[in-house]
Amino acid sequence: MDLNLLAERLIPGEYPSLETFEKRYPLRDLPVGAQVTRLAPSPTGFIHLGNLFVAIANERIAHQSGGKLYLRIEDTDLKRKVEGAVEAVIAALKYFDIRFDEGAEIGGDETYAPWYQRQRAEIYRAYAKDLIRRGRAYPCFCTEEELSALRDEQMKQKQVTGYYGAYAKCRDLSEQEIFAALDAGKPFVIRLRSMGDASRKHTFRDEIKGEVTVPENDQDVVILKSDGIPTYHFAHAVDDHLMRTTLVIRGEEWLASLPIHLELFDVLGFPRPKYGHNCSLMKMDGGSKRKLSKRKDPELSLSFYRQEGYHPYAVKVYMLTLLNSDFEEWHRKFPEKKPEEFPFRLSKMSKSGALFDLDKLNDISKEELSARSPEEMLAFLKEWAFAFGAQKEQAYFADEAYLLQVLSLCMGVGGKKRRKDFVTAKQALAEIGYFFGGYVQKDAYRVDNAVRDAVLDGFLATYSAADDSQTWFSKVKAVAASLGFAAEMRDYKADPSAYKGSVADVAEVLRIAVTGRANSPDLWSIMHIFGEERTRARIAEARNRR
RNA sequence: GGCCUUGUGGUCAAGAGGUUAAGACGGCGCCCUCUCACGGCGCAAUCCCGGGUUCGAUUCCCGGCAAGGUCACCA
Numbered sequence: 132m133d134l135n136l137l138a139e140r141l142i143p144g145e146y147p148s149l150e151t152f153e154k155r156y157p158l159r160d161l162p163v164g165a166q167v168t169r170l171a172p173s174p175t176g177f178i179h180l181g182n183l184f185v186a187i188a189n190e191r192i193a194h195q196s197g198g199k200l201y202l203r204i205e206d207t208d209l210k211r212k213v214e215g216a217v218e219a220v221i222a223a224l225k226y227f228d229i230r231f232d233e234g235a236e237i238g239g240d241e242t243y244a245p246w247y248q249r250q251r252a253e254i255y256r257a258y259a260k261d262l263i264r265r266g267r268a269y270p271c272f273c274t275e276e277e278l279s280a281l282r283d284e285q286m287k288q289k290q291v292t293g294y295y296g297a298y299a300k301c302r303d304l305s306e307q308e309i310f311a312a313l314d315a316g317k318p319f320v321i322r323l324r325s326m327g328d329a330s331r332k333h334t335f336r337d338e339i340k341g342e343v344t345v346p347e348n349d350q351d352v353v354i355l356k357s358d359g360i361p362t363y364h365f366a367h368a369v370d371d372h373l374m375r376t377t378l379v380i381r382g383e384e385w386l387a388s389l390p391i392h393l394e395l396f397d398v399l400g401f402p403r404p405k406y407g408h409n410c411s412l413m414k415m416d417g418g419s420k421r422k423l424s425k426r427k428d429p430e431l432s433l434s435f436y437r438q439e440g441y442h443p444y445a446v447k448v449y450m451l452t453l454l455n456s457d458f459e460e461w462h463r464k465f466p467e468k469k470p471e472e473f474p475f476r477l478s479k480m481s482k483s484g485a486l487f488d489l490d491k492l493n494d495i496s497k498e499e500l501s502a503r504s505p506e507e508m509l510a511f512l513k514e515w516a517f518a519f520g521a522q523k524e525q526a527y528f529a530d531e532a533y534l535l536q537v538l539s540l541c542m543g544v545g546g547k548k549r550r551k552d553f554v555t556a557k558q559a560l561a562e563i564g565y566f567f568g569g570y571v572q573k574d575a576y577r578v579d580n581a582v583r584d585a586v587l588d589g590f591l592a593t594y595s596a597a598d599d600s601q602t603w604f605s606k607v608k609a610v611a612a613s614l615g616f617a618a619e620m621r622d623y624k625a626d627p628s629a630y631k632g633s634v635a636d637v638a639e640v641l642r643i644a645v646t647g648r649a650n651s652p653d654l655w656s657i658m659h660i661f662g663e664e665r666t667r668a669r670i671a672e673a674r675n676r677r
Numbered sequence: 678g679g680c681c682u683u684g685u686g687g688u689c690a691a692g693a694g695g696u697u698a699a700g701a702c703g704g705c706g707c708c709c710u711c712u713c714a715c716g717g718c719g720c721a722a723u724c725c726c727g728g729g730u731u732c733g734a735u736u737c738c739c740g741g742c743a744a745g746g747u748c749a750c751c752a
Contacts, residue, residue: 171752172752173751207751207752208750208751208752210751211751211752275750278749278750279749282748282749286678289678290679291679291680291748292679292748293748329680340682340683343681343682344681344682345680345681346680346681350748353749353750355750356750357750358750362749362750362752363751363752366752382746383681383682383746383747384746384747385746385747385752386681386682386747387680387746388747410682410683410745411745411746415688420745421745422745422746452689452690452701453689456689456690456691456701457691459690459701460691460700463701481683481690482682483683483744483745484744485688485689485690486688486689487688488688488689488702488703490702490703491689491702491703492702493702494701494702494703495702543714543715547715547716548715548716549715550715551714551715552714552715604711607711608711611711633711634711635710635711636711639711639712641711642711642713648712649712650712650713651712651713652712652713652714653711653712654711654712
């Protein structure tokens with residue numbers, strides 16, 4: 132068979148020589164040990180926590196080693212394309228502090244452009260044509276129906292499914308058969324002519340999983356689809372070689388196709404990159420674990436965390452603790468150090484899939500938020516409120532000096548220990564709602580109205596905004612005592628039956644009257660922030676409520 | 678079903694041939710206390726199962742089992 136003729140017929144036209152590409156995309160001039168990693172999403176625009184997880188690993192390894200992180204768009208499947216998706220992905224990752232050095236819509240070094248695979252069609256075809264000339268790729272005219280019938284038959288016979296060995300019908304088509312089919316205008320794909328034997332296994336060193344046993348590939352996989360666009364496998368080999376990727380970190384769902392990639396790199400004469408397959412983030416679904424899915428878990432979309440008002444840094448810290456479990460301890464020990472200073476290692480990554488734990492994220496969020504200054508907190512809340520909040524909440528920012536007072540109190544600034552009341556921006560704004568606008572009673576009084584009114588009257592009778600905290604509390608105690616409540620908790624605990632209740636119950640009445648809730652930060656401070664007029668008004672209002 | 682990977686409390690996990698098997702989250706209890714939050718102290722809870730090697734195995738080996746992944750002209 133004249134392979135040159137075949138190649139010309141299958142992929143007609145002049146293509147640059149392969150050396151041209153080698154020169155156009157030269158080896159990168161980077162220090163020894165520097166790793167070039169990449170993120171290669173398809174442009175669906177949807178990106179979830181699992182993607183962030185991999186992204187952080189890629190980013191850390193690249194930048195920690197003095198290398199590069201780039202963004203490539205895998206748009207070989209038209210069905211997946213969504214308008215504006217690339218910008219959305221970049222924005223989402225940027226929010227969580229993932230910075231690319233180059234890539235689609237990033238700017239920066241354009242040496243390795245274009246970054247959209249559709250724009251690289253010429254390159255893939257040139258390599259495919261070379262493979263055909265060398266007899267390592269061939270056209271396949273099988274229809275989808277034939278292929279699925281083959282698959283069914285293989286399943287029935289309990290054979291390994293796929294296009295390989297004796298099942299690869301088009302593999303040994305004669306020259307006449309091929310040209311006849313071509314003349315008939317039959318659509319075709321280009322398949323790799325695999326030289327592997329699946330019964331032969333060898334060990335492969337994965338940067339995350341360690342030693343992995345993999346069989347040789349024996350599948351004649353499609354490398355060019357009938358529209359002349361490459362499949363993932365082929366594009367991966369060509370792009371990661373030409374873009375000079377040194378380390379491919381990707382989800383473990385790719386491990387199964389690693390043999391294909393290995394054969395592709397070999398047959399193309401490319402040195403293999405290093406690989407690290409990380410386990411996917413899991414979610415509990417019914418009684419069993421499963422990996423995060425974009426279709427089933429929209430609530431785990433990155434935009435979800437943003438909308439809920441999780442602080443991006445908290446999310447990052449959580450991801451990092453899942454990525455390298457000693458990060459948590461390190462971070463606790465050196466809270467002022469940036470995550471960039473942490474010695475991140477692929478080898479410290481878990482080999483089994485971690486279940487996403489919202490409780491843990493919430494705990495970390497509280498921790499991180501409580502470590503901010505009130506000013507930082509205000510800025511964070513403000514950004515969220517004007518992006519996702521209600522008008523009512525945006526109004527909180529009309530008087531920032533007042534808001535700052537509120538935040539300082541709710542964060543326990545100045546006290547011995549910071550309070551940890553805030554989990555997200557959304558929750559925090561809801562939490563401080565009683566400092567703004569009208570009164571809303573959330574919690575019910577545990578005493579009857581007569582007692583409530585007696586407490587409120589008693590308090591109002593001696594209340595002065597000029598009192599310091601101590602004086603204020605002694606007055607509350609006096610009210611308690613006058614109504615048959617224990618002024619000292621100690622006394623009450625010693626003999627609960629001797630009292631109607633304790634000073635705690637009296638304070639609760641005041642607290643609900645002023646804030647609408649049974650729980651709040653220090654009541655005296657709240658009244659202090661409110662000022663005398665507003666405090667008295669609230670209490671009077673509560674007094675008259677039925 | 679074939680192939681690959683992984684099995685340490687409810688969750689994330691450290692760990693080593695001999696340990697009282699770290700720590701964190703969550704749960705529970707106590708203390709602190711005007712409530713909550715914070716903080717402190719404490720409790721419950723784990724080495725998938727069966728063989729083998731060994732003086733000794735949760736750790737090494739084999740076999741089960743379970744879970745996850747994957748078997749496209751999707752990535």
